[in-house]
Amino acid sequence: AAAALHLQPVLTAAIGGLLLALLAGYLLWACLSRRTIEIRGWALRAPGLALGSGQVLLSMTDLCAAGSVLWWLLPPGTHIGIVPFMGAYAIALTAAILSHVPGGIGVFETVILLTLRGAPVDSILGALLAFRAVYYFAPLLVSTVLFAYQEFNARRANLARARARAAAYVTPAAPQIAGSLVFLAGALLVIAAMLPPLAVRAPLLRWELPPTLTALAALASSLLGAALLLLSRALFRRVRSAYRLTTRLLAAAMVAALLQGLFIEEVPLLALVLLVLALGQYAFYRPTAIMDERFAPAWVAGMCGVLLLAVWVGLLSYHGAPRGDALWWAGAHRGTGRMLRGALLPGLLVIAYLAFNVLRQPP
Template sequence: MKFSKQRIMTIAKIILPIVLIGFIFYQGQNELRSLSLKESIQAIRQVPSWQFILLILSGLLAVSTMFFYDFFLLRSLEAKAPVGLIFRASWIANSFNGIIGFGGLAGMAIRSALYRPFVEGGRLLKAIGWMAPTLISGLSILSTLSLLHIFPAFEVLEMKKWLWPVIIGVALFFPLYLLFSFRRGNSSIHPKSIALYSVVSLAEWFSAGVVVYLILAALGTDVSFAKVIGVFIIAATAGLISMVPGGFGSFDLVFLIGMQRAGVEEGIVLTGLLIYRLVYYLIPFLIGVVFSAREFSGPVVKMIEDKPIVGPSVEVGGVIWRLQLRFLSKIRHFTLALITLVAGITIWGLAILPPVSTQYEYLESKLPHEALLLANSFFLMGGLLFVLLSTALYRRTKRSLYMMYGASFFALVGMALRGFNLISFLAVVVVLALLLMSRNAFHRERTLITTSRFIRVAFVGLLYIGGFIFFGYAFYALGSADGTEVYPSHEIFMFAASSSIFALVYGLVFIRLFNSFNQPVLGERFDAEKIETVLREQGGNYLSHLAFLGDKRFFFSETGRSFIQFSQTGNRIMMLGDPSGDPKEHSQVIASFLRRVEDLGYIPNIYQIQAQNMSLYHDFGFNFFKLGEEAIVD
């Protein structure tokens, strides 16, 4: 079996990051064994809310430095885009790249879509391509400073010698890139642009290191600023070669090893890394989703929806642009579903441990203990519904939107009665705010509940609750051993059972009521006179006469001059042949019919089309297969 060069590169891009991450974790397995749950929990609880807010602001300020990438990019192209749009587009592109990545496709797609009105697409893509390598030039400069012992971290390099070629290679990147660029000449990228991008890159990486230092300082460590920045540089280079968005895993482990050598307790380092991921990646990503809800709800989304994904390249603007349109048409809903899923998992983690706050102590003195346990069950129920409904949110169904409103209500009630916590408050309120902002995008009435979907949802629910019981018991065992305050084992089981029952009852009652008050109808019943009028005035096709069997329903165009005949079988809609009536309306009536079918949660199929219309159905995304032959016999 022969492999093409492109196929080998594709396989390598998948396997290499996995191998690198596995190697890094193998190197740090001793450090992983020494992690202390008790220290991590205690460190998180000791951070005051006001200090946590300041850390969030420092993370947002560090992310905002990347705005100047886009500012200098458009200035080099002499494009006059509003500064506000540049800031929002830059924030969306960079925050999405940090979480989603896709090899930089996320940032390229967003910039191409939002800057396209101000600069020609080919020039823009070329400029972005030349800007991309400079994004790590700042880390290259910092790596050089680390090798010069300005930001010392040699003890980490001596302990993990395989990191030496990594940091030396990253340090050499910037001078080699300069040499390559100058040999190509000024037609490729101007030296001034390289200098400006490099300054921004240096500010970006350095400010991220400052955020890490501030987090560790807030957790009570006394490690010097130079030492923290030095370890951060080594960890960032390890994260860079792993090719995982944000260096997840590889960065964290190398930073953990380095700070342990600097005398910081493992639990505090782990807590600092969790806070860093929150304030530098997750919260900016949430803000990016809010910005994207604004930017991609107007002309950009209309352009995406109006143009078929598959079609002549001259209409869409080339293969790359078609891929970008497809990416952007899905990313808004994907990120909302992802955030909801993460919020549900966050609630899961918070519900395992008793809250520690003066509000909880006050509630405990005023309310029965059983009421507080019921509140935690409601809180966990909200998290369970968040996880189960995340896929339905991606499908944009109204039923899932309204169910999420109820889930958010139960989560907020549970949170109010179990004691206020900033993380749980953000987890629920951010999801609720995004749902309210995106409510107009939920045009589908529902998705049909099939046996396979029910089994998948049940499996996810059991996994969620089973994991809660398992880790709850594990925390109980650890807490009993080291004195950490945890829920007793019988209460853990009670939370799991009651929240599951609450979620099941809520789902069944809600779906029953929703279906009772919302019974949408697709198409019309057989009307012989109306159909005969269309066929007589506009003409039909070789299957139009089958309409008079009276066993099908009919979808008419807005003008009433054409129609589609179809029937429903389970969760599928079977269209019989091409539309009948005015040929000029065929594309329009198919588009309207498919939109309505999608809104009702059905899967469209077409039986027996004419060969000359294959390109039309191809543009609507249909796949083809040959079922048989047809003959005319005398």
């Protein structure tokens, strides 16, 4: 570090001796002094030898641990040992503290780059960013989660009272609100499954997710949407089993919406439906089985209208694509074939359920 900063050996030895003298003076003051130093209303008492030695040992351990993390992150071509690097790290950390810049951003990195001349700058900057993430961002994230958990526990009673008040307003109309929102969410899922990924998100999908996974997620999204269309009728009739199944399907639909094309616009609506169901859960008390529900002609017409609208939207989205029987069996990532399969299977699900509902013996 001294050679990189062009420091003379005499000056380097003088700085080292001064630092050791300051450390020894602090320990001597902690051991012998019993006086209290007052500065502008602040009282500073001598910590004692045990506490002072513990402070020094803990500081050295923290310094060595942090420096070791950064040294381990350096690129292979750096060619610097851990002991010399600890000196460079200590100098950079001291400069960052003396600069009074928040977090020493910029100052710390500049000193490290000066002491590691000859190493690739881009690799060093990447190591510094990774070090910031490991030693600063990760503890910040953990502390934020712990702080939020502590605040939640401290205000749990207030949150419970607020939830009870909200539930008192929502519960009387929960079946109508939840049934309508679930029908709307199911229609949105079925229609969105017919759409290709947005152009701005397509490169990200190709880079992050396999095409087969996105195709399966689109198919699952359309099937989940059809199931929600069927369950919405039972929610209007306050069926308890429909409530339980709907909450699980909504959670699965949120994952499928993200996997099929990063359709983050669907997630808030699905989360809103889950919130309404959670607040009005006591309104769904009927023990009737889902299969015992009878569908009115208007409800059946509404579901058929949603499926036809989804097919129409899909055909418009893939207008100009080649047609033919082979499209049904095209690769999982082929847009038109995926759209046709996504329209066929939900339709078969709805038709099969309605046929069973009509042909079975009345209870």
